[in-house]
Amino acid sequence: MSFIAKPKVRHPGLPTNALGLTRRDYEGSMSTLCAGCGHDSITAALIRTFFELDLPPHRIAKMSGIGCSSKTPTYFVKEAHGFNSVHGRMPSVASGAIAANRGLVYVGISGDGDSLSIGLGQFCHGIRRNIDMLYVLENNGVYGLTKGQFSASADIGSKSKRGEPNLQGPIDPVPLALAVGATFVARSFSGDKEQLVPILKAGIAHRGFAFVDVISPCVTFNDHEGSTKSYAYTRERNLEVVQTDFVPLRAAITAEYEQGAVTAVTMHDGSVVRLRKVAEDYDPSDREAVLAYLRERQEVGEVATGLLYLDEAGHDFHDMSGTVDTPLVDLPYEQLCPGAAALEELQERFR
Amino acid sequence: MSFIAKPKVRHPGLPTNALGLTRRDYEGSMSTLCAGCGHDSITAALIRTFFELDLPPHRIAKMSGIGCSSKTPTYFVKEAHGFNSVHGRMPSVASGAIAANRGLVYVGISGDGDSLSIGLGQFCHGIRRNIDMLYVLENNGVYGLTKGQFSASADIGSKSKRGEPNLQGPIDPVPLALAVGATFVARSFSGDKEQLVPILKAGIAHRGFAFVDVISPCVTFNDHEGSTKSYAYTRERNLEVVQTDFVPLRAAITAEYEQGAVTAVTMHDGSVVRLRKVAEDYDPSDREAVLAYLRERQEVGEVATGLLYLDEAGHDFHDMSGTVDTPLVDLPYEQLCPGAAALEELQERFR
Amino acid sequence: MRVDPGLSAAAVATDRTNDFALKIATVNGTGSASANGLLMQSIFRMGVPVTGKNLFPSNIQGLPTWYEIRVSGEGYTARTPEFDLIVAMNAATYNRDLADVRPGGWLLYDSTWPWELAREDVTLLGVPLARLCNEAFAAPRERLLMKNIAYVGVLSALLDLDRDAIATLLTQQYGRKKALMDSNFQALELGHAYAAEHFACPLPIRVAPLDKTADRILIDGNTAAALGCLYAGATVAAWYPITPATSLTDAFTAFCKQYRREPDTNKARVCIVQAEDELSAAGVAIGAGWAGARAFAPTSGPGISLMSEFVGLAYYAEIPVVFFDVQRTGPSTGMPTRTQQGDLLLCAYASHGDTKHILLFPADPEECFYLSVAAFDLAERFQTPVFVLSDLDIGMNDWVVPRLRWDDAYRPDRGKVLGPADLDRLETFYRYLDVDGDGICARTLPGVDPRGAYFTRGSGHNKLGAYTEDAPDYVEVMDRLARKLTGAAAALPAPVVREMPGARMGVVSLGGCNAAILEAQDEMAGRGMPFDYMRVRGFPFASAVEEFIAAHDPVFVIEQNRDGQLRSLLALETDVSKARLRSLKNYGGLPLSRVHVVDGITRALEEVPA
Amino acid sequence: MRVDPGLSAAAVATDRTNDFALKIATVNGTGSASANGLLMQSIFRMGVPVTGKNLFPSNIQGLPTWYEIRVSGEGYTARTPEFDLIVAMNAATYNRDLADVRPGGWLLYDSTWPWELAREDVTLLGVPLARLCNEAFAAPRERLLMKNIAYVGVLSALLDLDRDAIATLLTQQYGRKKALMDSNFQALELGHAYAAEHFACPLPIRVAPLDKTADRILIDGNTAAALGCLYAGATVAAWYPITPATSLTDAFTAFCKQYRREPDTNKARVCIVQAEDELSAAGVAIGAGWAGARAFAPTSGPGISLMSEFVGLAYYAEIPVVFFDVQRTGPSTGMPTRTQQGDLLLCAYASHGDTKHILLFPADPEECFYLSVAAFDLAERFQTPVFVLSDLDIGMNDWVVPRLRWDDAYRPDRGKVLGPADLDRLETFYRYLDVDGDGICARTLPGVDPRGAYFTRGSGHNKLGAYTEDAPDYVEVMDRLARKLTGAAAALPAPVVREMPGARMGVVSLGGCNAAILEAQDEMAGRGMPFDYMRVRGFPFASAVEEFIAAHDPVFVIEQNRDGQLRSLLALETDVSKARLRSLKNYGGLPLSRVHVVDGITRALEEVPA
């Protein structure tokens, strides 16, 4: 891709990455979300992530469903193709795109309504298929774009703006993802970029479905007193159990392993993720232990965050499908059509 | 319901229940399933359950989706209304029926394709809504009616009849149900009526969504060597962790509590379920412990069965909706229409 | 310096009392909604017919939004695209708003930041709203909000509004919140005083009290439809949030809080299910209808697409259920906050295989009420899904309509439902037996009687209700279903015809096009181009529809979609030749106006003289 | 005692060599399928055109199932409802089967349990199949299976089949399984010997070698369609199991195992996704089409209903994708194992809002192959969903069709796809700009070039691809979409016309009705009632369709659904007056036969003489 080679020096002053691109080159059009919406902070974290990972913008594919959260792909990496599909069905559209072209970096943006209400089935089956993508659930406990009704992730007792409490139990995407076999499960908070960025990087490096649940307050409909997805509530209850530190491939060599509370996991692409356990004897490789720990924290009203579970051994969608390494869209037609002779011959079967 | 009072003595000899009905009165039309299909054994267990619980046949409502399993409601309780709806969407239809008439005993029959593939979302949301019904998932790991393709519950490595192994991880409905907040979770085996019947009784007594996953071999497409849902495989791996013993309301008085390894749980309707732990220090009231235990057994290739988790404290759908106790279908129109005067008055609001 | 707008505005020097339109341009999420409502209502309280159209973005905060108010002593309620006065509160759209002012009109703007006017024929009315409010109020949020009330104050002077009416409204609204009420009064006064001092008030466009709203109300269609569901005795509602249908459920919920409480327990005599998606909402409504409740599911286009499979089940298994399709601009996600009539074909034949469904087309909030009640009666009588096709303009905008009336003698038509007594009279009950030849069979409800038990299925069944794969048995049931739907036509609300003396030309239309067509009808009659007008209210069509078309020439079919879907239905379901149906369409997402109709017909007639 | 059927069967004493039909009645799940296949193929190998129709239940084991075999030296492939011989292997349906034998015909049954014949005009051929097999074989399962081969043996004698052909087939099939092969030969011999000994063989209905199948194959439509997808270069298939579409994916999977392996790695040059449901399958196919792959999703009616919302997205966002609707009897679950053409309207206008889609109508397996290839070219050229509407009869039954041919010069028509070189020549790329006025805009694929990046959305967009809620911008794009679809008509496979000298009457039909109509056309020409016949192969319709209709009178529209959906599409999308289109329908779930057509037209002409 020659055009990427020559660095763009459109913004002198600004720092550039290995591709000679500045952070601006990873931005998109102006956000039309409410001032202070948590989703905008996540967009900023994504921009920083892509920039720091030196990703060629056009090699990224942005997928989303419908909702305020799903609008955000327009707000980052304008030089990447984006697909704002239909409500709750992005995982299937992403699966198809990934099936066709495994060569791109896929980032899916969804909301709690999009993934846990209308999209629950597709979300779980996307995980089961273990499609290779970064899946960010911008979780605010409400349907923002339709003006604040409770979503499936609303906690019991959480109050709507009108003051009515939610009575149905929440569907917490983290235990759900673990239950259906997710290989990468993280939770973070839109207000905590320092924690979020390394997690997003690890998610992109992960081979398979990297699920990141990001508590992202809806300032307009769910940031009030009594809401359990508000900035205040989350800030105060936020408990980081695992600190993630991402070491890109280039630097990996220098990354020393196993030191004290740090576990280093080498990702498929050779980069290294270092997990520093803040809560001692927390084991991010033991599904049940993770679940038990989360619930336990939850009982005492804490929201455990960090890269909660990681399994690099899992097979991704293409491994299981036994697809060729070359993206299918790059296969020449000659390799796809058996030709006239073969047709003549195979028809003997039908005589 | 006078016509129930007078016992039907159509089949002299046969034993009758409190309603004077014989087991025959709980049967349906002849099964058209394959000889030996696990589903037929479940049908038999259901017939016995209804008979022994002395349920008036017409007060039962039979709901199902589409599949061999979903056909079975025609094979039991012919004097009950049945609804064979569309594939994977029975939970919503049942929700509507229950919303309209909370007075009936609802039994839903589904399959693994019906509940875990196309119906995963509805299945989880039915649980979240905690609709008051007995939900039986007749689990054979394949789509029987469409000739044996792997379903979402097919285990890794399980071989299809053509000998191809399944590579995708299974969606195990038990951890899934627990993850989304189910209040009654059991697993049994179609071949083990002695275990199944008391579980079904407890499920009916349970106020809320009583989920029973029944391994039910498909003799035609998934009962061969290499299948992990075959009779042979299940029989030998089947490990009962909790023995259920159901004490109907009438007898409840005599049921003595807490004796040795037995926990007695009093259900909403006053009947008692006695859980005898076969695996010691197994606690059917601790979600995470249950999950951890199941996984642990699974690792060593065992299928834990029994009434695995029970929470009678949960609120059901109508509790959360604050619906009147009288079934809505029984409310006289006079109680529903505010009338002309009220209309006159309320319109002041629109001036 | 005192600007005298009156002079510089020759074009409208003529008195335009009670006959003008204004548009307020603001930024969404800044609280202008309540201010605009206040304006609307105060004019309404002056006894003057008024209409409001809210053109809002599919966004929560920060994008341009417009509110149009039309004042019509004549009582015309259609949208008009001609604006005499525009209140430009959003600098981002100044130029666009300026361009929309009709020659000789006025542009009111916030002169805290002065602006150069680019049009000779428009009078600029600058009011330093921000400055006034910043001086008067401390809190930032309050300053922002009060700017809205301040422009109401300005308009109260310019349009000569009844300030007592406004005061009363404010008191009713903020009665309990003293501080808030005071600020509102203060802001109102600020605006009024400034205008009175700087401009020659009132303008030629002004409001003069009338007595034309005494027996009328100001209501949106979704609220009226919700009232209909309440009065029809609906007990189960299933929904999934979607604009523009959400407010129908919101209204129903609110009404039920008041009218569906069990006295001593305070428990609900209704069950409203917020489903996880539209497939589920359809399933819930169908399950409830099967169990015997009057159930409905409000949604919009995307929801209907998702419900398609379930609709086919309800059709074939013959389950009563009511769907509300508050239409928005399609296809796909389309323009969720714009109106259209684009789902006619979809709803008429929803689902695979041979199906046909009953559709009702309310024209305004008043009919949303009455047709909603009718929908439940028809659904139960014909044991089939009934679609009420409203749209965003009817459903979400405030309309002035006659007070709703209710006859306490009304009792729901439950159709053929058999109870124990009926079953006593039967040898055996068979679900799909057509005993009296009207194509409608008797049903039973679960839990009532063992003799009424039957198995409901979407798979092939014979007239006894048994499973079948036998051709004649299957055909027999399918043919009866066709007969049943044909029979329904006569039972649907009859088309409404408004004739004009000497008219040969005819117009056929439906739903929300009504207001604009009535207005155009008057105007064209005046111009010597009279036409008779028939508004269809139900599908399948009554024979009267065919007769009207046969009796007129040319016939224009006016609707709000690209492909002329009503025309298609007429071509398919009546014997009139398609060639006789000329199409007039407006499908940009904005409600139809008199102008579309008059210009459309006039142009069409010039092309091919009738 | 030796029964001589020939005598007692005056009615058919006439030689019926290579012109008769038989039906085999068995219980499903007892392995008769392979035996029936064996019969079909042996006749085919004798050079005699033969057709098989499998009437199976929506059940896995234990219910009645029938297999009909028609032998026609003339090469007629349509189903015929008249049976000369019925092999009654299912006691549960004896009476029904007996009733289906044409006067003078034969009924072959298992006389292990003797039976009283209730018809004078039918000859009973009793063969103690069970006894013979129980004596010959030990294992219960084998006894059951071999009964099937034994009746093949009986028929080989009665119909004078080429036993070497049968032997070869058995050897090819069980070559490696010696034991199994031996049993088969033994059973075959048992049956043949018994018949030869007890009946006067062959019967007047017999097969005599011809050379009419040399350049033909025996194939079902789903297999042929799968071949089409393979040759078109499709790389992504998304599906969810559903009868009768499942076997299309099965066949595609099998072909890919052989032809889509990367030599050294043995990895797949295809990705077949078994989705969790049809919504997901549609999403996968659309996502793949968007990414640049040729993608398809095979399903049946219920699946199309569920895909409706997604179809609208693909239409509005202009994404190429191919859907196969192997139609079955609707509505709802309907009769999953019976055929119908009931999804025409649904597919033509699927989804809410204004939409219209390209449809292709293959008539038989041969066309399933060619039209599948065409579907991918059209989808990419017009950047829109294309539906291939096959049905259960075409898709799952074995048909004798000409060998499929392939031109190695074929290259996929990818339509307007811009790469770096093209973008070099552009100032800026805008996704929805119609530069050359054909309504088709250029697209780019993700990952290729940053300058080609754009945002795909189902929400309102202008011609530049930007989000819009602006009426004119929205309308501009919608109008172009309408133009694009209109333009597609001329590019679709042309209608096929077969004329008869002196015909004024015309017949318009589509898809699977073809075989029966061709046969009826010959017969009626013979009876002096000639008609010209046009088979439409694509929607929107080419102008030729209108011309044909205009040139004929009366015009019959023949189709397999209750509501005359093809007639509806003709009424909507051509200028012919509906009154001129007379409807002839068959929709009980069984394939159309010559009889339906001949009787239907004859009766219709008597009613209203043309």
Ligand SMILES: Cc1ncc(C[n+]2csc(CCOP(=O)(O)OP(=O)(O)O)c2C)c(N)n1
């Ligand atoms: C089929 C369908 N149903 C309903 C809607 C209306 N709708 C748009 S966004 C949305 C919910 C969005 O909630 P969430 O995914 O949590 O995103 P958020 O706005 O909270 O970020 C809904 C219900 C739709 N667009 N499509």
Ligand SMILES: Cc1ncc(C[n+]2csc(CCOP(=O)(O)OP(=O)(O)O)c2C)c(N)n1
């Ligand atoms: C919308 C739709 N898609 C597909 C089908 C075809 N179908 C019928 S049953 C079935 C799967 C049944 O599997 P399961 O639920 O496990 O039931 P089982 O037959 O194994 O008992 C499928 C895919 C259908 N009926 N409807």
Ligand code: SF4
């Ligand atoms: S409504 Fe809520 S989620 Fe949507 S943009 Fe505003 S703050 Fe964000």
Ligand code: SF4
């Ligand atoms: S196919 Fe399998 S599931 Fe279906 S009836 Fe037969 S054994 Fe049972």
Ligand SMILES: [Mg+2]
């Ligand atoms: Mg949300």
Ligand SMILES: [Mg+2]
């Ligand atoms: Mg199954």
